[in-house]
Amino acid sequence: MKNGDHLFLVDGSGFIFRAFHALPALTRKSDKLPVGAVSGFCNMLWKLLVDARNTEVGVTPTHFAVIFDYSSTTFRKAIYPEYKANRSAPPEDLIPQFGLIREATRAFNLPCIELEGYEADDIIATFARQAEAAGAEATIISSDKDLMQLVTERVHMYDAMKDKQISIPEVIEKWGVPPEKMIDLQALTGDSTDNVPGIPGIGPKTAAQLLETFGDLETLMERAHEIKQDKRRESIIAGRELVKISKQLVTLKTDTPVTEALDDLALEPQNGPKLVAFLKTMEFTTLTRRVAEATGTDAAEIEPADVPVVWDGARGPDLDKTDATPKAEKKATPSSPAAASPKTDAADEVADNATAMSQARAEFFATHPIDHSTYETVRDRSALERWVAMARETGIVAFDTETNSLDPMQAELAGFSLAVADNAASPRGDVTRACYVPVGHKSGHGDLLGGGLAENQIPVREALEILKGLLEDPSVLVIGQNIKYDWLVMKRHGIAISTFDDTMLMSYVLDGGGNTTHGMDALSERWLGHKPVPYKDVTGSGKGAVTFDLVDIDKAKTYAAEDADITLRLWQVLKPRLVAKGLTRVYERLERPLVDVLARMEERGISVDRQILSRLSGELAQSAARIEDEIYQLAGERFNIGSPKQLGDILFGKMGLPGASKTKTGQWSTSAQVLEELADSGLPLPRKIVDWRQLTKLKSTYTDALPGYIHPETRRVHTSYAMASTSTGRLSSSEPNLQNIPVRTAEGRKIRTAFIAEPGNLLVSADYSQIELRVLAHIAEIPQLKQAFADGIDIHAMTASEMFGVPVEGMPSDVRRRAKAINFGIIYGISAFGLANQLSIERSEAGEYIKKYFERFPGIKDYMEASKAKARENGYVETIFGRRIHYPEIKSSNPSVRAFNERASINAPIQGSAADIIRRAMVQIEDALETSGINARMLLQVHDELIFEAPENEAEKAIPIIREVMENAAMPAISMSVPLAVDARAAKNWDEAH
């Protein structure tokens, strides 16, 4: 771009709203799809493209772009959570038009630009300044005063509705200050539509006058005491903090990380047929004719375009779908986490401010503790409607369900609680109000069929209907603590929570690792200094425990409303901290989008064949009984084989076998390793114990326990995934744990044959091959490892060959086995002690191996030292996507504690990066399958493996899609220097699919 060029920047998002309200409502004839704003938009674009010279702009563009807001979560929201919080939901008729306007932009062959975390205005500011710097001119198609700060000699604005140019004189005329002082003016006046605070009582006139007198905002604030008018002086001095924040909010960023260069915005010739096809689809007859004529297109010959519409009349919109395209991510994601948060002064300032906000709130909460007496029980429709209205005012509501079960797949609703911020009471939003809405409490003295409903509760259907409107509104942010639970419960009650945040996950991202837990009680004590009412005080414990629906409503109110209140307060403290620490991206990319993905997996469950398990259980019982008899024979007495204490006494006390070792509590160790060694020396008894343990383990943990988890209605097994329980970012699975189903032995694998596809379907298993070693090769930059993975060579054989000088061809299996153990050892933060144990060799020999390994692969040693150093310096290490894992004990004076933390800090970036990669895959994969029209459902995750269920004739087609997503899951955030490989198979059961 050069002198004489002219860039047009259309504020697409601003235009949508303005056109919608200014132009007459218009619907598409064929299906009543509202298209008024789209029509106005198309007409405007066309006019600017072919006829701009005849408007007030007076010049023809050489470059052109349309800019959109990406989503409601921007850095401003992080600085000041109430920013734009009072925006109500977009009108129903406008919603389908958001997507259509983007489609229209593409049909006009114009770049459609958006960037996560930034508003359209920031992107516009960036391009305008770039154009100016290049010696060109820019015209911003908008009349929004927020953009007027950008106006200069070379940057203009244009109000397309009024055909009016806005340059420096127009700004001065309208606002009384030149464009460069618009920021100061807005900081003083605030903006009620965006909820920017400003100073109460100061409007544009006063602000302009003050700025005229003092010159600029900084001087004004310094010399505020000189202001003569008492009230004005006081309010300005009192509002200095808010002015600071306001200024940050209204200052547009001119250095957003846009991925398009100015030259990418050069105007392309119109594609007549493409545009005509779109306009025909919209049924804009006049414009279609005009465009067809101008581009020499025969409109009659053109088929209408296939335009996706997110609209089904009465139902709410799915805004995520319109926006969350892979393309959007590509644009928004820089190539490394370092680039994600460049350490500029501006970024530092944002972080400092966010920290200040978090601290200010924490202090406020410390002096304004939780007050149970303010909580309200909502017992009628109109009261609930009032609460919903209050929630809509700020667009932010904390929500919590109370049920009769910890299992979200079984839970029935007892009630729910809401908490909202009272902005009138405190502009910082930290005065909270909370209520409890009982809907399913029982009276307690019912008949045998269960108590009747307690009195004075809103009928559950009515309450849910009102609640649905709030929770499904995409413009209302629903805050939960472990919201996956509430998401599932509400889903089972017909409500799909739309836009949400989760305080548990925020805490996990901020403080993962260490011995930190992220449950609400712990968070409340940590951040609010408040100990919540213990659950057991409400329901009782032990034998006298009751389910929540039987709790007295008044008691329930205190507990439940407090939960919502705490959740809202936690959010207010934690949200700005995410920004301050630069962890918003981790939270928004790796945590939050996984919530509903996992919830759906849990909801689907997997089919388990009772008969197979029951038959296996019988077989195991018989075999175990036989071995049991033999054991008693050999031992000469009957005893409890399952008691390590009794067993140790028999083996090492009574029989005096050699090789005894002690556990840390001084008991004889009877571990498998000890028994194996005894067996190898020819004794029959230890082997039988090992065999007996294997059989009874399989029986009790799997064949006997699993059927108890089959859901009475779905007839499937629904595990529960914990998102915030591991230090590294892995998931964990419980009730039942489906991440430890046996696979290593033939006996154990039989359990897997009981995990089956529904009739007419297949299970598809897809697992990453050697993902952790690949991640290691990437992170530590080991040339030989990278080469081996690039060439698809057996990685353990390669390692053995390098270390022991044995050719890969015809390598003895034992040599390879040792190399494999070393490779795993490296991932685990190797020690000579551990490797010696694993390989049953001397510690000195293990030490030699390690030394040799480090000589051959010096980068590994460097990586390990760097990891430890980083943990010592920062207190945490990071995955390749920026997830932090904290090691507060890395400097412990206890050498074994220290060594343990060092090994863990070596392992965490490897294990954690692999965990992040599969998380990314899981977030993308459902959309990828749906887009491909394949009906495959993701059921399970086992750390490096995903299991799907698909109709027989679609399973094979699903495999390449799944593989594609998984193998490219690190992209585009990280470009790995090692390829990822995925093995996948379809079969009737999990054993054969794996």
Place this chain on the structure above:
DNA sequence: ACGTACACCTA
């Protein structure tokens, strides 16, 4: 009834 130790299943 609850907590801890031990053993053993997974990646």
Place this chain on the structure above:
DNA sequence: GTAGGTGTACGTC
């Protein structure tokens, strides 16, 4: 040597 969860035995309250 890393990261998890569960079942049994056995101690304590």
